[in-house]
Amino acid sequence: MSARIFGSGIKRREDPRLITGEARYTDDIKLQGALHMAVVRSPYAHARIVSIDSSAAAAMPGVRAIFTGGDIDLAGLPTAWLIPDSDLKTPEHPALARDVARYVGDGVAIVLADNRYQAQDAADAVMVDYAELPVVVDPHEAAQAGAPQLHDDVEGNIAFRWVMGDREASDAVFAAADVVVSERILQQRLLPTAMEPRAASAQYNAATGELTLWCTSQNPHIHRFIVSAVTGLPENKVRVIAPEVGGGFGSKIPCYPDEALVSWAAMKLGVPVRWAETRSENYLTTIHGRDHVQFVDMAASHDGKILGLRATVYAGMGAYLSTAAPGIPTILHGLLYVGPYTIDNVFCESIGVMTNATPTDAYRGAGRPEATFLLERMMDKVAGALDMDPVALRRQNLIPPFEDGYEVATTLIYDSGDYEAAFDKALEMAGYADFRSHQAQARQTGRYLGIGVTTYTEMCGLGPSQVAGAVGFQGGLWESATVRVTPTGKVQALIGASPHGQGSETTLAQIISAELGFPVDDIEVIHGDTTETPMGWGTYGSRTTPVTGAALAQASRKLKEKARALAAHLMEANPDDIEYADGSFSVKGSPDQAQSIQDVALMAHLAWNMPEGMDPGFEESQFYDPPNFVYPFGTHIAIVEVDPVTGSIDLQRYIAVDDCGPQINPEIVAGQIHGGVVQGVAQALCEGVIYDDSGQLLTGTMLDYCLPKADMFPNFELGETVTPSPHHPVGVKGVGETGTIASTPTVYNAVLDALSPLGIAQIDMPLTAAKVWQAIQNANGGN
């Protein structure tokens, strides 16, 4: 059993309820007598709120209450990643704007009504008199002298200035290098676009003083912590429930004003309050991702040794600092600059800039895609400058294989890696050598084929709590889990993390099954309710399998030892003579005498005949703080053809060889890679937020904001290598973000490779047909 279930591509156990519509999401939960909240939102990106007249709205049918910023006595929403040594400013983020609205969508009033239609009608009738203020949306412009100022206490809009590395040493490397290449890279803003928009419902029991908040959360325990802080309720009087959550991609990590407001209104009015955003609100007010303007240089020797990488990053924070925002373009970004290469000198200055735009925060990959892109883009530029094959350049600079720890210039200690093995496998799958001759022939006939090759490693499985503390994360990063076996031998696994589409209920059950021999179908993984589940820090950063999975494996091993001792006692044998296989304990040499794990569980519950000193029951818990991050790695390759007449790009092949250690469920791993690749390719080719100069979101609907579609993609060609993590109980590494991290530069570099005969060296993402066409026109001098 154990050999089979670990590594088996069994179907996802969560899917029947998801695909039959039986899953219950936040907005499906009906609360008797609930009022519906609608939020009056600023139509201006920056405006003083002169006055608010809600008298007409208050008289409309069904309207029970209207509140404005001055009415709300909540603490501001906290920023929970206080990066050290960066002169960090954390401007106040009130749940409703009081004097100034700072982005289109900033809440200025809430309406509570008997139904959703009445609430929205009345919200439209609240008359707000605004005085417009100057607007800045580009993070580089916002950091310049004379730019419009967002917050009085954030001088020059600079929220932080984080420096990694030694500037003088870096300058010396660049001054002495044979070759230096430079590029301004735009990491455009992206909309996370979880399938389920955000929603929140709150119920307050004045007699007990208990607040229950149902919300779309990737981390209900963090939400409880923050809601407690914002409302002033003791943490043990706040229960946060994340029911079924339909995707997050990072956008459901933060605590938002809306969640605080439904909680406050439910307490204030003594009735339940519900809210769910529309997709338009989702695009305006749910966090955006990326938004960097980067100035990057790479230094190399004439024979292709990479000597240094440095970047100045202007990271758009939007109008307020979201929950984890400062950590994204800093800790989760700069520390990845070495990538899989032997680069001895890296330097990053990351400047967090306030802009009149939706706040940004973690979006799938969170800082690491922005690092991997610039690294891989500069590798191709160095190859171009040296007239070297980009594959040869990468090979020459790869870190050699290591099994247990490799310290790089950023001070990270990679856990394990064999980069060249994955590299070779991907190149072989792609037929790289043949492609180059095919490409040369095609160019003779006016066809523009290109190939992009990315080698990457990334840090995930966040992470050791000691590191979290050292880098200013205002929480731990361990996880806890309880494996509880019922008298009839069924398993409830209670976890503090909060999966929301990843298939973790299946993967984690496979870990327990492999450890203890219970059939997967007998194991329920329970998550999402702070009262039911033990403490945990949530699902993000590709950490649930590495961290929660480790906690479950270790809790299972404790149970196994208890089972072994009890089985020995019941069979009147020495525990050292007990053999375990496939959920059965037997006495060495007497295979007829056996106790199944279910038999043992029943006897532990009955407790009729326990060994001396053994407690009854069959349940174990484990807190697990990982000793290090995990570092998955791999090589991705894309082959594209560009239509030089229209600028359209055809992605013809996509090869991904990823190493996430032993795969618990290869189908789920493939699903994660597929989804990640699709999102990352979309950043390269079509996704991108566009604001106009007045801060209006021009890509506010899916008619304008280009989500990836199935017909944009070929069948992905996946391969794997298996390099276990030395520090993990079952050797696994995270795989939730690798696709997003690797694919964007892969496809971008492929397109630029295709266009290289035309002398085109740079196009801002996304590579829309119009931009590619314009670049071709410019290169041709308009012909």
Place this chain on the structure above:
Amino acid sequence: MWPQQFDYQRADSVEGALAAIGDNGKFLAGGHSLLPAMKLRLSTPDQLVDISRIDALRGISRNGSLAIGGAATHAEIAASAAVGSACPALAQACGMVGDQAVRNFGTLGGNIAHADPASDPPTVLVACGATIHIQSVDGSRSVGAQDFFVDLFETDLQDGELITGISLPDCSDCQCAYIKLPHPASRYAIVGVAVCLKMNGGICAQADVAVGGATVKAVKCAGAEAALTGSSLDEAALAAATDALSDDIGDWLTGDVAYPEAYRSAMAGVFLKRAINAAKG
């Protein structure tokens, strides 16, 4: 997703629908233009009169010319043998609208009443010389497609008027095609080109060309047509037609940050050539 309050009634006849519409009512056929606008509160009718089940508005027939009911769906038109034979470009265009679910509900009458400049069918209707049949309580009238489309989201349709049908000349002796460069997000046309060619012994005896998507409305392109007519559709004629096309659409060009006018104008020429190739088979 939360429209303002409105009343709803279903009409059994065109006369009943016209009598019911009122001052701030809207006819509801497939709802695929109107309902999204209502959800965003861009359209706030106080009543909807559902015309989708009026039999008189539903049929497609071919009797000398092609007659399509105002409430015929895109899917019905795309699948219609009569349309496929008499005006295959219209079948192609209707087959490119939205996705299958949209085509199953959305109607040609509703589509042209909305007059989205990036929609596909109007371009074919303008190219192929369609006539729009309109009725109100005051009587009936007909207007050519070229005159029907006035400007961005603006038509000749007056308050209280209902599109009862669309008719097109039978051009089964033509070679026609509609192709487009779809917007990657919406799949609406960044540019759409419809051509209808009458060939006589390798010479183009008559050319009808219209462009949409790149323009604020579907535009008939007389200059391009003149350049093609009398030619063998050789490279020189195509080049001349492409040049003329930019003048034809110049006054009507539109664009946005992502797909600016210059790109759309250039692509109109590219897709004219591709449409002619598609029409020639």
